[in-house]
Amino acid sequence: MILRVIEVEAYMDVDDGASHSRNGATPRNQVMFGPAGHLYVYFVYGMHHCMNVVTESTGRGCAVLIRALEPMNHHSWLAQRRPKARNNDQLCNGPAKCCAALSVSLNENGLDLTGTEMWLEDRNERPLIESGPRIGIRHSKALPWRFWVAGHRGVSR
DNA sequence: AGCAAGATGGAC
């Protein structure tokens, strides 16, 4: 199965009041402080999961939230896990939808993304990227650290 | 030990 990453948000270790790492390592966010290239999954609003890719060096506490994906194949498999989706654009057009569609939960927290189960590839595509404020946060609202493929239908909201 | 808020999604 192949999915394009079409929307993300960056969360930093310093001067970022919206980052889960803002107050240091805790049981929930400890994966953020581990080595880059691992999956940080958290549970929110009593019902949803969201996933991040840990970045920067060990001990920092930086990650990139996966907000939307464009499934390139296996749409029906994903749709089974996203029964509310009315078309392929709605399969993974939100951070919790990405986790639901791919069955990513806390079981996958800490998953090594340099392994064989799930990984990232640079396919040398360089679409136009736009950026703006992050969504759903209370602090550090001004930081333009949400990035998305310009004009893509699968981008959230 | 108690409590408020949360990196959302879906229904109304």
Add this chain to the structure above:
DNA sequence: TCCATCTTGCTC
């Protein structure tokens, strides 16, 4: 616009 739903982490 509003609510479901529950864990986390801060505060007392």
